[in-house]
Amino acid sequence: MEVTFKVYRKDPEKDGKPGRSNYTIDIPEDATVLDGLLKIRDEIDSTLAFRASCLRGYCGDCLVRVSGRARLSCVAKVTAFTQKAPEISLDPLRIVPVIKDLVFDWDAFMWNKIRAVQPWLEPKEPASDGENLIPDAAMKDLRKVMSCYYCGMCDEGCTVLPVDFNFLGPAALTKAYRFAFDPRGKETRERLKILEEPKGIWDCVHCYEADEHCPRGIEPTKRIIALRDLAFKLGITNEKVARHHKSFAASVKESGWLDEGRLAIESEGLTNIKGLMKLLPIAARAMARGKAPIPYLHPKRPGADKIKKIFEKGEQETK
Amino acid sequence: MKYAFYPGCVSRGGCPELYPSAVKVSAKLDIELEELKDVGCTGAGVLPQYLSDPINARTFAKAEAMGLPIMTICSTCQGVMSQANYRLKADPEYRTKINKEYLSEEGLEYKGTTEVKHLLWVLFEDYGIERLKSLLRKPLKGLRVSPFYGCYIRRPPEAITPTKELNRRKNYLDELIEILGAELADISGKGKCCGFPILTANEENSLAMVGKHTGEAKEKGADFMVTPCPLCHLNLDGNQPRAEAQEGKEIGLPILHLPQFLGLALGFDPGEMNLKRHIVSTQPVESKVSMLT
Numbered sequence: 144m145e146v147t148f149k150v151y152r153k154d155p156e157k158d159g160k161p162g163r164s165n166y167t168i169d170i171p172e173d174a175t176v177l178d179g180l181l182k183i184r185d186e187i188d189s190t191l192a193f194r195a196s197c198l199r200g201y202c203g204d205c206l207v208r209v210s211g212r213a214r215l216s217c218v219a220k221v222t223a224f225t226q227k228a229p230e231i232s233l234d235p236l237r238i239v240p241v242i243k244d245l246v247f248d249w250d251a252f253m254w255n256k257i258r259a260v261q262p263w264l265e266p267k268e269p270a271s272d273g274e275n276l277i278p279d280a281a282m283k284d285l286r287k288v289m290s291c292y293y294c295g296m297c298d299e300g301c302t303v304l305p306v307d308f309n310f311l312g313p314a315a316l317t318k319a320y321r322f323a324f325d326p327r328g329k330e331t332r333e334r335l336k337i338l339e340e341p342k343g344i345w346d347c348v349h350c351y352e353a354d355e356h357c358p359r360g361i362e363p364t365k366r367i368i369a370l371r372d373l374a375f376k377l378g379i380t381n382e383k384v385a386r387h388h389k390s391f392a393a394s395v396k397e398s399g400w401l402d403e404g405r406l407a408i409e410s411e412g413l414t415n416i417k418g419l420m421k422l423l424p425i426a427a428r429a430m431a432r433g434k435a436p437i438p439y440l441h442p443k444r445p446g447a448d449k450i451k452k453i454f455e456k457g458e459q460e461t462k
Numbered sequence: 463m464k465y466a467f468y469p470g471c472v473s474r475g476g477c478p479e480l481y482p483s484a485v486k487v488s489a490k491l492d493i494e495l496e497e498l499k500d501v502g503c504t505g506a507g508v509l510p511q512y513l514s515d516p517i518n519a520r521t522f523a524k525a526e527a528m529g530l531p532i533m534t535i536c537s538t539c540q541g542v543m544s545q546a547n548y549r550l551k552a553d554p555e556y557r558t559k560i561n562k563e564y565l566s567e568e569g570l571e572y573k574g575t576t577e578v579k580h581l582l583w584v585l586f587e588d589y590g591i592e593r594l595k596s597l598l599r600k601p602l603k604g605l606r607v608s609p610f611y612g613c614y615i616r617r618p619p620e621a622i623t624p625t626k627e628l629n630r631r632k633n634y635l636d637e638l639i640e641i642l643g644a645e646l647a648d649i650s651g652k653g654k655c656c657g658f659p660i661l662t663a664n665e666e667n668s669l670a671m672v673g674k675h676t677g678e679a680k681e682k683g684a685d686f687m688v689t690p691c692p693l694c695h696l697n698l699d700g701n702q703p704r705a706e707a708q709e710g711k712e713i714g715l716p717i718l719h720l721p722q723f724l725g726l727a728l729g730f731d732p733g734e735m736n737l738k739r740h741i742v743s744t745q746p747v748e749s750k751v752s753m754l755t
Contacts, residue, residue, distance in 0.1 A: 302655040306670040345663035348655040351617035372510035387662040400503045401471040436475040446500035
């Protein structure tokens with residue numbers, strides 16, 4: 144079948160301006176996108192740059208956007224994108240610094256962030272026999288996470304990265320989970336402290352896009368939530384987030400439901416004059432519309448005492 | 463047709479226009495609501511699971527005892543409850559533990575049969591679109607509407623629905639816009655996050671998301687945006703003036719709650735749907751609606 148590949152081009156050694164080259168090629172019905180790219184490079188245009196390594200969906204190196212959707216080009220079939228017209232477009236990921244054509248800067252995109260979470264084990268105690276052995280069952284959950292092959296699909300799907308490229312992102316935070324929950328590791332609190340800095344776990348919007356994008360079912364969002372729940376349990380170190388969570392929990396514990404006005408004030412901090420001043424125009428706008436929730440005048444829900452008991456029991460159990 | 467109604471905190475707190483419009487619209491549609499009053503906040507994804515799962519299990523047990531499915535008007539409540547329900551249904555041992563440790567003292571037990579549905583799903587899956595169409599009094603002809611689903615009514619898929627309806631659920635709001643006679647002003651960010659969950663941790667990113675989604679809808683010529691999630695509404699409407707200031711652009715896009723949108727097409731006037739309570743002026747929408755016959 145004949146298909147036109149419309150490929151993003153950028154060559155820093157020429158003018159560095161982005162453009163597009165169209166290549167019409169004859170490929171078999173079952174061809175993958177990578178088959179097409181290899182054919183173009185081998186037979187038509189040897190200057191076309193793209194990444195690929197294992198060619199069988201294992202290494203995660205060949206991530207590109209195929210007609211707008213992030214795909215591993217080695218396993219994506221061309222025909223999945225040609226139903227409407229015999230053409231596909233190929234672009235680098237949405238948010239990455241491009242080096243040349245479809246080759247982008249993996250260090251900036253992911254590896255620098257993975258390095259930042261200290262992706263190594265700090266054992267609690269030195270291994271007695273050179274190996275730090277633990278029962279197989281203790282690694283069951285982590286084995287799933289360790290099957291990550293760093294394809295970057297989760298980061299590509301992330302809602303936060305397009306507005307803030309410095310967010311650590313789901314791939315690095317999932318790597319952090321792998322070590323934070325390793326039963327042999329020490330100082331989880333210290334590890335979490337790094338993750339609680341700005342651009343870390345509290346910047347995640349838990350939108351579950353990462354889970355939907357991950358080709359291996361690793362569920363990065365759930366890993367980030369587990370890190371946050373762990374931080375809640377051990378005491379949150381990010382001050383503003385700590386105030387917010389503490390206030391949220393306190394109003395549900397005391398009244399059964401959320402006192403939104405109180406939450407807004409206490410999240411800023413009762414002694415944070417600048418922060419509280421910032422709330423004034425927001426409150427004024429809401430009051431003009433007759434809708435500002437009045438803080439602290441928050442009636443208890445029926446059954447609030449039962450909710451309080453659940454809190455007390457939960458807090459007791461996790462001590 | 464009757465549901466155990468879980469309105470959520472925000473529908474009476476930060477978005478007090480939502481609760482009464484949902485109640486009015488449900489009555490018009492003959493959907494009977496028995497409100498769950500003696501129940502707690504879902505945790506909204508802020509409380510850790512070890513606290514929110516027992517609180518939600520208690521809510522499910524109460525609805526189960528009433529023999530009714532739960533209906534929410536908040537995607538976040540629906541999302542957090544669906545995820546808790548998924549864990550409790552999938553793992554009987556976990557359910558037994560929660561029952562024993564947290565619910566038995568009150569004489570409650572959750573057997574794992576309660577269904578959690580958002581009003582949007584109720585319309586398509588229980589109520590029926592033909593029946594809805596027969597009740598439309600003021601199809602919203604000529605109005606361009608952008609859908610904004612937010613996150614938890616679409617993801618994570620296994621918790622939202624383990625059934626084949628998932629892909630259809632992803633488009634209900636698009637479909638509804640056309641069913642109610644309006645034109646779809648589609649936007650690429652309709653299923654992304656509104657930014658509300660990080661308003662405390664990273665306000666700049668949160669407001670950037672508001673600017674991005676509302677700005678895109680405006681560029682697509684939308685008269686307003688509709689959302690099934692009051693937390694999205696809090697950010698997209700309530701913080702739109704701040705997003706405009708941060709991003710240096712004028713937007714002025716009215717954001718309607720799902721029940722308000724339904725209400726207008728069912729013939730309620732904008733006042734009855736409390737449109738005046740919004741931060742971004744809904745005047746242009748009201749004028750256009752008043753011209754409809």
